[in-house]
Amino acid sequence: xxxxxxxxxxxxxxxxxxxxxxxxxxxxxxxxxxxxxxxxxxxxxxxxxxxxxxxxxxxxxxxxxxxxxxxxxxxxxxxxxxxxxxxxxxxxxxxxxxxxxxxxxxxxxxxxxxxxxxxxxxxxxxxxxxxxxxxxxxxxxxxxxxxxxxxxxxx
Numbered sequence: 001x002x003x004x005x006x007x008x009x010x011x012x013x014x015x016x017x018x019x020x021x022x023x024x025x026x027x028x029x030x031x032x033x034x035x036x037x038x039x040x041x042x043x044x045x046x047x048x049x050x051x052x053x054x055x056x057x058x059x060x061x062x063x064x065x066x067x068x069x070x071x072x073x074x075x076x077x078x079x080x081x082x083x084x085x086x087x088x089x090x091x092x093x094x095x096x097x098x099x100x101x102x103x104x105x106x107x108x109x110x111x112x113x114x115x116x117x118x119x120x121x122x123x124x125x126x127x128x129x130x131x132x133x134x135x136x137x138x139x140x141x142x143x144x145x146x147x148x149x150x151x152x153x154x155x
Contacts, residue, residue, distance in 0.1 A: 005038045006087055007140060008063075010098040011133060012050060015043035022130040029137035036144040041133075047101060047109050054096065057098035063094035065117035067105050068132060072119030077153065083118075088147075097136055099129050 009030065016023050030039040044050040057063050064087050075083065087095055097120075100109070110119060122135055145152040 001059070005037045005092060005095060007033070007037050007095045008097070009039070009041045009133060009137060009140070010050060011041075011043050011129060012047055012094055012099065012101040013043060013045070013129070015041070016130060021131070022134050026134050026137045029134075029141045032055065032141050033144050036148060037116055047106060050098060051109065051112060057094060061091060061093050062116050063093050063096045065113045066095070066097045066120050067109065067113055067117065068099045068122065068136065069119040070096070070121050070124070070126075071110075072121040074121050074123060076144060077139060077142050080139055081146035084140075084143045085147050099132050099136070099138070102129070 007030075009026070018024075018027075026041060033039040044053060054063055054065060084095065108148060113119070122132055127135065142153055144150075
């Protein structure tokens with residue numbers, strides 16, 4: 001089980017209103033993960049504020065930060081689940097998936113996660129940020145079901 005891990009889905013910029021249709025769906029997928037791991041969403045005004053908050057996290061281990069970036073790795077759902085499972089199995093306490101600002105991540109941001117993170121691409125197409133967050137939330141839920149043998153992935 002992934003109970004000892006906290007997963008955070010972050011975006012740079014203001015968080016949409018709670019009644020935004022995308023936010024409702026994102027929240028639903030994160031809520032579905034609750035029997036498997038603790039998941040939450042958060043927004044930071046700037047890239048700098050995000051990395052400052054990551055530096056203040058007080059856990060035994062550093063957070064594993066995944067930046068969504070078109071230059072990142074593309075993974076199948078199964079490989080994505082395996083990556084999360086490997087983090088779990090090595091004692092990671094925090095997984096942070098972050099969607100950058102409209103202009104993407106700076107070179108400095110990409111450099112900060114080089115040793116304890118990953119650049120992840122959802123594919124070669126450009127997606128609106130709220131849609132990218134929704135796709136990512138669904139894939140996180142799918143990964144949880146793959147790791148626990150739930151039939152959702154095969155439906």
